Amino acid sequence: xxxxxxxxxxxxxxxxxxxxxxxxxxxxxxxxxxxxxxxxxxxxxxxxxxxxxxxxxxxxxxxxxxxxxxxxxxxxxxxxxxxxxxxxxxxxxxxxxxxxxxxxxxxxxxxxxxxxxxxxxxxxxxxxxxxxxxxxxxxxxxxxxxxxxxxxxxxxxx
Numbered sequence: 292x293x294x295x296x297x298x299x300x301x302x303x304x305x306x307x308x309x310x311x312x313x314x315x316x317x318x319x320x321x322x323x324x325x326x327x328x329x330x331x332x333x334x335x336x337x338x339x340x341x342x343x344x345x346x347x348x349x350x351x352x353x354x355x356x357x358x359x360x361x362x363x364x365x366x367x368x369x370x371x372x373x374x375x376x377x378x379x380x381x382x383x384x385x386x387x388x389x390x391x392x393x394x395x396x397x398x399x400x401x402x403x404x405x406x407x408x409x410x411x412x413x414x415x416x417x418x419x420x421x422x423x424x425x426x427x428x429x430x431x432x433x434x435x436x437x438x439x440x441x442x443x444x445x446x447x448x449x
Contacts, residue, residue, distance in 0.1 A: 298340010306377035317354035362420035377414035
C-alpha cells in the first residue's frame with residue numbers, strides 16, 4: 292500500500308482518517324487470500340511523511356508486515372515503533388543525481404544505519420525512500436544496486 296500523502300496529516304488526523312482504511316485494506320486482502328485458498332503474502336505499507344513517533348506507531352499497528360520508510364525516518368526510530376516488522380527504504384532518490392561517489396557514500400551510510408542500534412530490524416529491504424524520478428541515469432541506478440549489494444552484506448564493516 293502506497294500512501295504518499297500520509298505526512299500531510301497530523302498524527303491525530305492520520306490515526307482518525309487514514310489508519311482505519313489502511314487497516315481495512317490489510318484485513319480484507321488477508322481474508323480474500325484465505326477465502327481463495329491462496330498463500331499469505333507479506334504486505335508492505337509505505338506511508339510517506341508519517342515520521343513522527345506517534346505516526347510511526349500508528350503505521351506499525353496498521354496490520355502490515357513491512358514498513359516502507361522515506362529518507363526522513365531514522366531507522367532506529369522505526370525499529371522502536373515497530374520492533375516486529377521488517378523495514379524497507381530509505382535512500383533519498385535525489386542522491387542518484389550526485390554521481391557515483393555520492394551514491395556510494397549514501398548507500399554505505401544507509402546500510403550502516405539499518406544495522407546500527409540495539410535491536411536490528413526483523414528484516415530489511417534496501418530501497419529508495421520514494422521511488423525513482425524520470426531523469427536518473429540508468430547507469431547511476433545500476434551503481435546504486437551494486438553498492439547495495441556491496442554494503443548490505445552482513446560481514447561488511449562501513
